[in-house]
Amino acid sequence: MAAGTSNYWEDLRKQARQLENELDLKLVSFSKLCTSYSHSSARDGRRDSSDTTPLLNGSSQDRMFETMAIEIEQLLARLTGVNDKMAEYTNSAGVPSLNAALMHTLQRHRDILQDYTHEFHKTKANFMAIRERENLLGSVRKDIESYKSGSGVNNRRTELFLKEHDHLRNSDRLIEETISIAMATKENMTSQRGMLKSIQSKMNTLANRFPAVNSLIQRINLRKRRDSLILGGVIGVCTILLLLYAFH
16 A cells, blocks of 8 residues: 555656656747847847838747747646645655655645746746737838838928929029119119219319319219229129029
8 A cells, every 4th residue: 555655656756857857848948939039139120120021030939939838838737737646645645754755845846836837927928028019119110111102202202392392482582682682773873873964964064164174074074984884884793693693
């Protein structure tokens, strides 16, 4: 009877160790999958935004993640069942000293199960957080690409039309300013011509009264004509330059 119960206990311990070894290997692979997922995320984040390749090749890695998660959950459930059977066995054992040793062994297996369960849930949570972030980034990149490929061209055309409209408005404003300057110059020259005619008539009157001053008046008239020609030339050049600047 004791030999049979001892063999039963050893079988349970053997099953527990075997499941723990399998879980250890699965969790290492699961952690590597999460790490590779994170590194792929960092590399893809540094790619050019025009790259439309799906992030992380998500479909294959997501399937691998789901498969490994199910396998680990099944192993954890099996190990939990073995631990429960071991607990039932320790409760039915009648020798106090033997029961204490069995309880110590059972507690060690329970601690291992708890550590594996905690590690699994932590790795799974990290994986899910990275995948959710990458799905969000992929959606944002897709929206940006859609905006660039769709409305971006229309926005570019609209921007060019607005720039051309502003250029035309500036040209019209410069032309109006040039015309205003030309009109003001014309009025000023007309006023000066009237004043010069008045002065000339007075000088002619003085010349007729004083023949000795006639030669002086002629020289003054020549200088006046020369100044008028110089002033007219300067005004003409300024007007031409303003027109060239307006239509440039």
